[in-house]
Every structure is written in C-alpha cells, then in structure tokens.
Amino acid sequence: MSARSPRVLVVDDEADLRELLELTLLKMGLDVDSAATLAEARALLAGAEYQLVLTDMRLPDGLGLELVREIAATCKNTPVAVVTAFGSADNAVVALKAGAFDYISKPVALDQLRVMVQSALRLNAEPAPGQPPAAPPPASRLRGESAVIQALRAQIARLARSMAPIAINGESGSGKELAAREIHAQSSRAGKPFIAVNCGAIPEALMEAEFFGYRKGAFTGAADERDGFFQAANGGTLMLDEVADLPLAMQVKLLRAIQERRVRKIGATAEEPVDVRIISATHKNLAQCVEQGSFRQDLFYRLNVIELSLPPLRERLDDLEVLTGAILERLGTFEHKVALGPGVLEALRGYSFPGNVRELENILERALAFADDGVIGVGDLSLKGARMAEPTAPPPSAVAAAVPAAPAAAVPPLPQALPSSLPDYLIQVERDIILRALAQTQFNRTQAAQLLGISFRQLRYQMQKLNIQEPDA
Template identity: 55%
Template sequence: MKQTVLIVDDEPAIRELLDITLSRMGLATISAATLGEAQRQLRASPPNLCLTDMRLPDGNGISLVETIAADFPQVPVAMITAHGSVETAITALKAGAFDFISKPIELERLRNLVSTALRMADASHDPAQAATPERGQELIGTSAAITTLRQQALKLARSQAPVHIQGESGSGKEVVARLIHNHGPRAAAPFVAVNCGAIPHELMESELFGHVKGSFTGANRDKPGLFQAAEGGTLFLDEVADLPLAMQVKLLRAIQEKAVRPVGSSEEVATDVRVLSATHRNLAREVEAGRFRNDLYYRINVIDVHVPPLRERLDDLPALVERIIQRIAGDGDGRPQLRDGALTAMRNYDFPGNVRELENILERAWALSDGEYISADDLQLNLRPPATPAKAAREMGAGIDFEAALGDLEGYLEDVERQIISAALEQCRWNKTATAKLLGISFRSLRYRLQKLKLDE
C-alpha cells in the first residue's frame, strides 16, 4: 500500500508541483487548500507525512503543526516557508515541525526531506528500527534529572530542529547528541563529532567544508569536509563557542542554505545534514560579550538541552560505577568490587570533571588496588568537595582589604590573582588546559600569567 502525503497550500500551482513530484516517488497525495479542510482530512485518514504552507486563507500553518504534534504525533509535518524567512522556520520547528523547506521549492531538497521524514514515520511505528547504542554511549541512571533528559532526547530525535546541548565539561553532552542521532531517521547514516576548539583557526574552513586541489600550498588533492562526511546523518559541533567570528558567518550560511563552498571552489555543494552543537559556556553571555554572533546563536539554539552535572545526580553513582567497571574490566572474571566506604567517599566528592573524571578515578583506582577490591584509599579523593577558586581564595584570607592595597595596588592585585590561579590549578589537578577553561581565559593568557606570577616554577 502506498504511503500518503497530505499537501496543504492555497496555491494550485504549488499543490500540482508537489503532487507530480511525490507521485514520481511512488507516493499517494491528498490535497487541501485551507486549514479547516486539512484538519478534516487528518481526522478522516491520518497521512504518513504532511507538507503545509505557512499562510492559509483561514489561519496559519503553525496552528496545523501544533494540532498534528498534539493529536497525531506519529505524523511528521514539514513547513513550506517564504525564501529567507528564518524566523518563521524557527517558530515552526519550536512548534513541533519536523523540518522546513523554502520557496521557490528545490525538488532535490524536497525529495531528501520527504525520504527522511518517511523513514522517521516508519521508525516510529517500528521501534526495532532505531539504532542500538554502543556500550558507553547510553545515558546511564534513573534519577529524575537523567530520566527527564532521556525523554527529551528521544522526543527531539523525531525532529530535524537544530539542538544546542549545554553542560559542564565531562557531563556527557556527546552522549546526548548520539542518543538523539541513534533514535532518529538518520541513525543509519554517519554521526560525525568535531571539537571546534581543537582545530587550528587557519585550517577550520577546510576541515568543515573541504577544499579543492591547488586551493592552497599542500592541497595536492580534493578533500571533502566534515559536512560532506556527515552527509545524510548528523554533524555534532562540540565547543561551538570556540569558533572564531569569521568562521561563525560561514557556518551560519551553511546551515541556512544547506550547502557549503569548499575552499578554492566557485560552486556550492548541497548538503543534507542535521547540526547539533554543544558547549560548556553560556552562549547568551558570549553573545552579550560580542564573542558569538547573535544570528548564529538563534539559528543553532532553536531547542536548548541542559545536561546536569554529576554532583546533581549522585543517585546514579552506583549504576555509573558498575557500568564503568564493567567496561574497564571487560567480560572476564577479574572485575573488582567496591569495599564499604568507597561509594560513600565518592558521594562526598564534588566531581568537577563529572562523568569523565569518575571514569579516570576508577581506572586509576583499579590500577592501584589489589585487583579484587577498590577501597576509599584507592580512589585518592579528598572527602570534602574541592573548593571553587573564589571559595579557596576566601579561605586563604584573600577578601578585599582596602588598607593592604594602599601604596602598592599592583602588588596587592597580583597577590589576589596568584591565589585565585593557584586554587584553580589545584582544583583542576594542575591541568593547565582545564584551568584556563575554568577561569574563562585562553591557554596562552594562562601561560603568560603563570610566568608573570612565577607560578610556572
């Protein structure tokens, strides 16, 4: 039996174009010229997909999107918007639309959208089609925070809306992104993750968009970029706040136009990629500070997801510890057990590095243990939570002291800065990269301050 697409548009020419294109794809179509007619068609026989225009004689397409999302959640709906109407597209995605397509309609883009939407509809009827996440790529735990996050991720998997994932370093942002990918219509296609802070600025455009032979010294062959590598799938931009402003402009165009221009090429290459992004920073503050473009912020932050830090879901510690030990020890019989007090010691720890730090702690503890049991001493934790730099500074008597600053303001400020940086280094276990991120400064700036304050010795 043919799959059915409901076309809702008051322009006969658009309805005819869509009908011809979809019929050639082997699909049956039902047409409606008004919002009321579309709602009657939905109640009479729910389709496999709905394509609706924004402006209708008796209402707007957003109302239809909301109705379908509430009453027919198994039916994906895509919005047809005016060219360049990004605000309308974002409104539709937030209302529950699967995706959008702009007028004048590009037929190849339409075919890709319809194929992806129908795959999603098939997956919603057959959960077995969803990809099974690899070990270590699940959201582990049953706490209220992680249960809500899991439900939110599974819901977002049904959409093509850009999602921004915010959370502290090591909290599991990429795990959430993979969960969204693995349970969506793109699960069988590539998931490509890139850390934007790890790519040198001068190579970033080539890495993301690719380059053609001869475009610069050393470009001895054509090279596809990460957008092309993720074709049909998901591109995860981790630490997106680290993108330089010039690159942010090009990324915005690539997302809006669904096309990229390789370095040295005169032509754009169409791409079919869902973009997910993440950062440990507050993007709204980055926008206020002028370090992140306002238009790109609203384009990638259509839906915001917050990943809670480990200290806010300590009820999940037993399940996390069991899974990590299982991964470390493998399937053999030499799996170590926790002694009494080890779990209590972890519950009293603040985990500034979150789940990633927990993994490192357990790997180190297993190496230091007798092989059968892991004790609290093996964990090498301070039983009190590590102090934040501000708290540590206060404990060392670094409160504001007006009298001490008189006559030597520079020396006084250097003492305060020295104590704060020392506390931050201690919290980050003398990892300078982590310390720079914690303090919100560049690695180069931290290195200069360490030399100036004679802390590098």
C-alpha cells in the same frame, strides 16, 4: 496505487507549487491529498491518517504555523514540514520551535524535498511484508535510573523525531556527546554518519577547509580534493562541540551553511547541497557570549532552536552505583575482575565531582592502577575534599608526635669523601628515607606519604622504582 502506500497531505494556496509537489511525491510512489486553505486541510485531517503533512507558512485563512501546533497536539506521530519563503530563516526557526519536523525554502529544490520526505517517512515506517520486524533499539548510552536521567531520556526520545537543531548545555564531562549520539541513534538518520567536531581544537586558519573541504590545487599543499565535516556527515548528524570557541569570521560562514543547507569547497565555483542535522554543545553560557559580543546573535537563535540541559553528576548521585559498575565492567576483563572495597561508594557520594562522569571514570581508572588484586579501596581514590567513609589518617604532625623519631644516624650522613656516583648515592638516600617513614608508620603507605609530604601515588611510584616491598606478615 497500493493501499499500503504512505499518504501525504500537501497544503499550499499556490496552484503551480502545489502541483509540482504533488507530481514529485506521486513519482516517489506516495498517495497525495492536497488542500489550498487551513479549513480544507483540517477537513482532510479529520477523515484520514497521514504519514507526512507538508504545508506552506502563509495561507489565505491563516498561518501554516497553526496547523503545525494543532497536529503536534492531536496527531503526535505525524511529522509536519513547512515551506518557507526564500530568506525567511526566522519563520523556519519559529516553526521548528512549534514542533515542525523540518522545513524547506522556496524555490523548492526537489532533491532536498525527496531527502526530507524519505527521512520523515522513516520515522513511522513499518516493515514490508515478509521482512523481519525492526530490531529493538540498543540500550541507552545514558546510564542511570534517577528521576532526572529518566526525564532526560524521555525528552531525547521526543527530540529524535525532529530535524530541528538542538543546543546541548551542560558542565564539562556531563555527557554532552553521549546525549548527541543518543539523539542520532533514535532518529531516522541512525543509519547515516555521526560526525563530532571539537570546534576549539581546530586552528582558525584551517577551519573553513575542515568544515567545507577544498578542491585540488585550491591552495599550496592541496594535492587532492577533500571533503569537509559537512560532506562527511551528509544524511546524518553533525555535532559541533564547544561551539562557543568558533571565531566570528567562521560563525558567519557556518550560519549561511546551516540556513541554505549548501556549502562551497575552497577553490570551487558552485555550492553543493548537504543534508545534516546540527547538534551543538558547549559548557559556556551562549546567551552571555552573545551579550559580550563573542558570539553572533543570529547564529545563536539558529542553533538554539531546541535546548537540552544535562544535569551534573552531583545532582544524580542515585546513579553513582550504576555508573561505577558500568565503568568498572569496561575497565576489567574476564580474567581480571574489578571490585569496590568497603566504604568506597560512600566516599564517592561525598565528593562534588567538578568534572562529572568523565572525572568519575578518571578516578576509577587511576584507583585501579593502585588497587591490590583488583579491589579498589578508599585510599586508592585520592579524592580531595570528600567526606571519607573510613577514618582518615591523622595529620603528619600527629603521626610524627605519636611515632618515636628515629635516630639521626638513620639518615645516611654525608660521606667524608665525595661518592664515586652521585646518582647512586642519591637513590640510596631516597630509599633509606622512604624506608624510615614506612618503618615509623608500620608500612601504612597513606601515613608515610603524609610524613614525607608527597601524594600516595608518588610514594607508590617511588616504591616500585626503588623495589621497596612490604615485608611479609
């Protein structure tokens, strides 16, 4: 056996199971040590370094959970997997919360064991001799340098090493899917699929087929066999976005699939194993949903093994400049650079951003459509309730009082005879009224829009439609 072979420690008091695990691991080319008690395991851990520890939950002199906690505290880079009794899902959840990398249930399925071991060994794998070193990880998708975002990135780096289910909480638009993709990218599953599913966008009648797939002829219209989300994400990560919107009937089926790690296609007679890490996300309070009876408590505990909370944008305004620059870089092109005018960042800092980063993207994209020569001004932002850095336009009543009223003849009177084309006549009336408002405000479009009782965006659209252009200076 090569000295460089990864070494695994197996801790189990059942001699038959211990021998089965040893033989399986040896056939995978691994070095294996075994122990029947906690005391033996501690002695071996004190004298050797292991790339994986596989322990039973119940041992003659204590619980495997003690070993999980000790290794998590002293050998932080050593993943620990636990073997749980059949149907003891609660023990698995407790072990994952204590820091276990993953779990496997008795009777041990050897195919699942091999997948789990390979996934654990990839965490600390070193490149083989002659192989180039691993490429540095890509830049984080979570932009910013504020204290909260740096703490979030550090937490994600720790969570990526585990296979425990993660529940991401955060307001709408705060970046829950970006965080899930970041966890996947830093995990040992990075080379496998990442599948994101919006649970609220799937009709209830199609949910089972979408999640688990179906066999050919299983129902009317099933002309071919099709995989579901679980099969598509096999080996990788499955993100369940807006999981609180799942109907109760689907929650039962999802719970079984997560616990047993097996799914059954519609029309099939046998289950098939799947290896996915579950990341759930919602903007609702799942604990309240459990109290209200709209979400199953057992599924809640199954999904909420590790909780990750994302801060809203208003709590990380120090990152606003970095986020804005990244968004504008994406919106612009090499030939058409995008820039912010004076006072724009100050105006953005005075806004509460109820839609968080997604709303910031929408605001900048909309402002860019109104901007002159790619320079976004404060008036292009169309923010409501923000503290503007530039003086705001006076209210319509003040503008009307300050600007002399145009004579009534400026508005075309109703003709004595009916117009030959009513649409053309109405267009002319609208054009004349807009020109009058622009003349009164010396072509200040913000003030003209207020005079007319419409938004700046509506005025700009109407000016483009009616080919009204600002006169040259």
